[in-house]
Amino acid sequence: MKQRTKARSVALQVLYECDLTQHTPGQALEQRLAEEHLEPELAEFSRQIVFGVYPIVDKLDRYIAQHAPEWPLDQISVIDRNILRIALWEFAVAGCTPVKVAINEAIELAKTFGSDSTPRFVNGVLGSLANRLDEIRQQFQREKAQEEGLSPRTT
Template sequence: MTSLRRKARIAALQTLYEIDCTEHKAEDAVIHSTTEQSLSQEAISFTEKLVQGVLKNKSKIDEVIGRFAPSFPVAQMSVIDRNILRVAIFEILMDNTPVKVAINEAIELAKIFGSDSSPRLINGVLGSIVTKYGKASHKRPKEGKWQPSLKN
C-alpha cells in the first residue's frame, strides 16, 4: 500500500512535470494531478506545499543541483530527474521531512518514473549535498542552521 505522503509526492512530481512541459498554471496543474489520483484533503495539502515550496525556491534549488551535479546541467537533465531532485532538496533544506526519508522517497520515485540510471543520479546528488553539509546523521538541521552556501 502506498503511503499518503508518497501519493502526494507523486502528485507533486506530476504537477511539476506538467508545469515544466506546458504553460499551465500551478493551481490548475495541482488540481489535475490530485483529481486523477483521488487524493485526500491531507494529501492535497501536502502536494500543494511541495509544489509551492519548489516553485518559490526553484532558482536556489536549481543552483544547488548545478553545484552538486556539474556534469548534468539542470536545463539538460530529464524533466523527471530534475523535478525529483527539486522536491527532495526542498524537503531536505526547507521542510520538516527527515533527510533519510526525503532521500529514500526520491530514490523510490526515480525507480518508478525515471530511467534506469535515475536512482543512481538522484542518490549521488542528494548524498553529496548531505555529505557536504555534515548531515550524514540523516536528521533535519535546526531551523536556520543549515543554509548551504552556493560558494565553495
C-alpha cells in the same frame, strides 16, 4: 505505493507539467488532485510541495547544479530535476522530512518515473547535497531574510 509517496508523486507530476507547459501550478494541481482523490491531509502535503518548490526553482537548481557538475542542468531530464528539487526542498528548505527519508522517497519516485540510471543519479546528487546540509540551510535562510528586507543575524 505508500500514501505520502503518492502525495509526492502528485506533486512531481504537477511540477513536471509546469516545466513542460504554460500551465500554472494551481491549475495543474487541482486537475491532478481531482484525478487522484487523495485524503485531505495528503492533498495538502502535495500542495505544500508544489507551492514550496515552484517559487524557488532557480535557487534549488543552483544547488543541484553545484552537486551534479558532470551533468549540466539543462541536460538533466525534467523528471530527474523535479525529483531532486522536491527532496532538496523537503530536507533543506522546509525541514519537514528527515534527510534519509527524503532521499529514500526520491529514489522510489526515480524508480517509478525515471530511467534505469535515475535512482543511482538521484541518490548520488542528494547524498552530496546532504553532506552540505547545514551550509545549504544557512544560505536559504540568509536569502529569505534578504528577500524579506531583514538583515541576517550574525552569530
